[in-house]
Amino acid sequence: MSAPLVVSIPHRLGREEAVHRLKNGLGRAAASIPVMQVEEERWSGDSLAFRIRALGQIASGRVDVADDHVKVEVVLPWLLQRFAEVAQATIRKRGQLLLTRDEGK
Known part of the structure; x- marks a missing residue:
């Protein structure tokens, strides 16, 4: 098993607002990536466990x-590891958009 891909995204929202934005925006963010489907999304307090399918993996x-x-933290199967840098950049960019844009926009 490979080491997880780890991305840390700073924010100034506080925990409660960050969770709120992520819960409301993750589905839309995932839907905007055509090669990816969210198979499972399970929140427990301030943590989310998820499983996604991308390119059949x-x-x-x-x-x-x-x-x-x-x-x-994302554990990529070996076939998707070649896309790790792209995945890391995409996670960071989409996460920053969710956590920094104004709620009403």
Whole structure:
């Protein structure tokens, strides 16, 4: 098993608002990536366990929300590891959009 891909995304929202934005925005963010489908999304407090399918492969991960950052860990199957840098950049960009844009926009 490979080491997880880890992305830390800073924010200034506080834990409660960050969780709220992630719960409301993750589905839309995932839907905007055509090669990816969310197979499972399970929240437990401030943590999310998820499983996604991309290019016929399953990846699993965890999102932990803290007061000042969100930590995303994803374990990619070996066939998707070649896309790790792209995945890391995409997670960071989409996460920053969810956590920094104005709620009403």
